Amino acid sequence: DTGVSQDPRHKITKRGQNVTFRCDPISEHNRLYWYRQTLGQGPEFLTYFQNEAQLEKSRLLSDRFSAERPKGSFSTLEIQRTEQGDSAMYLCASSFGRGGTDTQYFGPGTRLTVL
């Protein structure tokens, strides 16, 4: 068990560029979550996968955001046409179970800075 990993750890981009983040969950975890954390706030839910199916999206996830989890393994989160308001820490978490009571294991996050 190597834990949840995220890549890259830091990303600096210019406004209008596209960025993609990767999350590798703990192996055999069927559930994968993406959260966003801005300065002074707690993490906010973005989207959730059960295996390869994306089952829930927050209203925070605008049309510029897309997430995938091919084959129910790693996941990617892409932001198109980045805006300065997208600057945040993007957190990935995984768990095993049916939801609600599961312990979610978090990765170290990807810090995005949009100039």
Add this chain to the structure above:
Amino acid sequence: AQSVTQLDSQVPVFEEAPVELRCNYSSSVSVYLFWYVQYPNQGLQLLLKYLSGSTLVKGINGFEAEFNKSQTSFHLRKPSVHISDTAEYFCAVSLGRYGGSQGNLIFGKGTKLSVKP
């Protein structure tokens, strides 16, 4: 809508003193409750969780929390803190499957615990 309120954004305390970090939640349905800790440059780590049963929950590193349904609170306590407890602590709720959610967590804004020698 469900929400979590952490009443203190910062809590300074001296080493070996007791500490209580407060958390209140608002929900029209039953919830599951969690406390996570975030050390600098590290991911969130689960301290403890309340699912059902005994309202006093013990977690890692000597922390415990008490669920109070009537006051909708889930305060975190430690009888004697160490310098190494300096971190940010987050309270969170999950509605679970019967609350119309798929288990995503709703977090408070966090409390920064600063332990001084």
